[in-house]
Amino acid sequence: MRSxxxxxxxxxxxxxxxxxxxxxxxCALIVERYWERRPExxxxxxxxxxxxxxxxxxxxxxxxxxxxxxxxxxxxxGTKLIGQDFQQxxxxxxxxxxxxxTFHSEVSYMMLxxxxxxxxLHEGVPDSSxxxxxxxxxxxxxxxxxxxxxxxxxxxxxxxxxxxxxxxxHISCLDYISAISWxxxxxxxxxxxxxxxRPSFRPILDDHVPAVPPPSxxxxxxx
Amino acid sequence: MRSxxxxxxxxxxxxxxxxxxxxxxxCALIVERYWERRPExxxxxxxxxxxxxxxxxxxxxxxxxxxxxxxxxxxxxGTKLIGQDFQQxxxxxxxxxxxxxTFHSEVSYMMLxxxxxxxxLHEGVPDSSxxxxxxxxxxxxxxxxxxxxxxxxxxxxxxxxxxxxxxxxHISCLDYISAISWxxxxxxxxxxxxxxxRPSFRPILDDHVPAVPPPSxxxxxxx
Numbered sequence: 537m538r539s540x541x542x543x544x545x546x547x548x549x550x551x552x553x554x555x556x557x558x559x560x561x562x563c564a565l566i567v568e569r570y571w572e573r574r575p576e577x578x579x580x581x582x583x584x585x586x587x588x589x590x591x592x593x594x595x596x597x598x599x600x601x602x603x604x605x606x607x608x609x610x611x612x613x614g615t616k617l618i619g620q621d622f623q624q625x626x627x628x629x630x631x632x633x634x635x636x637x638t639f640h641s642e643v644s645y646m647m648l649x650x651x652x653x654x655x656x657l658h659e660g661v662p663d664s665s666x667x668x669x670x671x672x673x674x675x676x677x678x679x680x681x682x683x684x685x686x687x688x689x690x691x692x693x694x695x696x697x698x699x700x701x702x703x704x705x706h707i708s709c710l711d712y713i714s715a716i717s718w719x720x721x722x723x724x725x726x727x728x729x730x731x732x733x734r735p736s737f738r739p740i741l742d743d744h745v746p747a748v749p750p751p752s753x754x755x756x757x758x759x
Numbered sequence: 760m761r762s763x764x765x766x767x768x769x770x771x772x773x774x775x776x777x778x779x780x781x782x783x784x785x786c787a788l789i790v791e792r793y794w795e796r797r798p799e800x801x802x803x804x805x806x807x808x809x810x811x812x813x814x815x816x817x818x819x820x821x822x823x824x825x826x827x828x829x830x831x832x833x834x835x836x837g838t839k840l841i842g843q844d845f846q847q848x849x850x851x852x853x854x855x856x857x858x859x860x861t862f863h864s865e866v867s868y869m870m871l872x873x874x875x876x877x878x879x880l881h882e883g884v885p886d887s888s889x890x891x892x893x894x895x896x897x898x899x900x901x902x903x904x905x906x907x908x909x910x911x912x913x914x915x916x917x918x919x920x921x922x923x924x925x926x927x928x929h930i931s932c933l934d935y936i937s938a939i940s941w942x943x944x945x946x947x948x949x950x951x952x953x954x955x956x957r958p959s960f961r962p963i964l965d966d967h968v969p970a971v972p973p974p975s976x977x978x979x980x981x982x
Contacts, residue, residue, distance in 0.1 A: 548860065583903065585857065599853035600860075606849060626829060630822035634808065637771065637823075637859050641868035659892075669882075680806065 551705035557736025774928035780959025
């Protein structure tokens with residue numbers, strides 16, 4: 537059986553779950569509190585990082601980008617997710633990186649660290665000044681995403697791509713911890729509603745992190 | 760003429776400069792204070808992001824990953840940088856992402872924001888508790904890199920790859936702002952000395968950011 541070691545509120549893990557879902561690949565999920573560095577987990581891959589995929593053939597692949605590349609190469613029937621031509625591929629890559637690098641460091645990492653990981657790691661209480669800064673960064677970044685979506689159905693063009701799944705990985709984590717003021721971002725909300733209603737999203741909407749209950753609208757398709 | 764819009768202390772920009780150097784592609788450098796959102800710069804690419812490459816044919820590519828993909832496809836003679844086979848390609852990808860995502864959000868973004876960008880953005884003075892946390896994260900991450908380098912010449916295996924250039928992009932920025940205690944990390948230091956001595960690194964060692972002088976050992980190959 538294929539299995540994925542993941543943590544619920546890891547944006548990178550959520551992206552991989554969505555890629556598996558879009559490719560309709562069944563996969564057992566193993567929740568890994570990766571910061572505890574469980575010896576059995578380190579034994580599977582010395583990096584101790586999530587997401588970590590163990591495929592049906594026993595192949596072990598670590599990291600969101602490498603897993604997406606692997607799945608696209610190995611299971612290339614149906615949804616390609618990386619664009620139809622080279623130009624589009626570059627745009628998918630640009631936006632995926634932008635969410636995983638810039639949006640991550642300036643918004644999702646800060647929010648998730650303050651609101652969730654600080655407690656997991658016993659590193660104190662949330663710092664409201666950091667949360668305010670992450671909020672201001674989110675507003676600025678969502679304004680750019682809004683301008684992008686005004687001419688496109690999906691982030692990188694007319695078709696759903698990996699860029700949408702990467703973005704949804706981050707945004708769904710933030711939504712789970714009630715960190716998004718949706719009324720301020722109607723265009724981003726409309727795009728998210730579309731992505732959220734895909735069958736690949738269903739398992740993510742069913743997530744319930746112990747001691748971190750989601751807001752009531754989290755799993756609502758018409759939020 | 761090919762040109763690259765960049766900012767000196769942007770790790771992603773430094774990686775692209777190293778890739779250009781390894782491929783021996785000449786490129787004019789345009790320093791862009793991207794946070795000022797200069798209209799002429801937004802006019803070139805509406806994302807307003809660096810690195811931004813304008814190639815000799817006029818093609819415009821934004822973002823470190825997309826630029827690296829583009830250069831590898833377009834100028835594929837000589838150094839490939841992305842591994843010899845699929846397994847190695849996945850390892851290059853894993854480590855490049857790991858530095859650009861995990862190491863960035865937990866170390867380089869935090870350090871560079873506190874020590875450089877806060878001043879550029881007029882957002883106050885460095886917060887020593889954040890710098891302490893970034894330092895602790897760096898120690899933990901360098902311990903993993905040390906264990907990796909004990910069985911390898913370069914990060915992803917026996918040959919230099921994009922993973923080394925990505926890592927060097929981050930580490931050289933941190934070194935420029937005196938954020939690394941090299942005596943604590945001799946194995947990482949040895950790897951960095953090897954990468955630093957490559958001709959592609961020369962222009963980066965000549966950088967002088969106005970009002971941010973580097974430490975005396977910054978450009979020293981035998982530091």
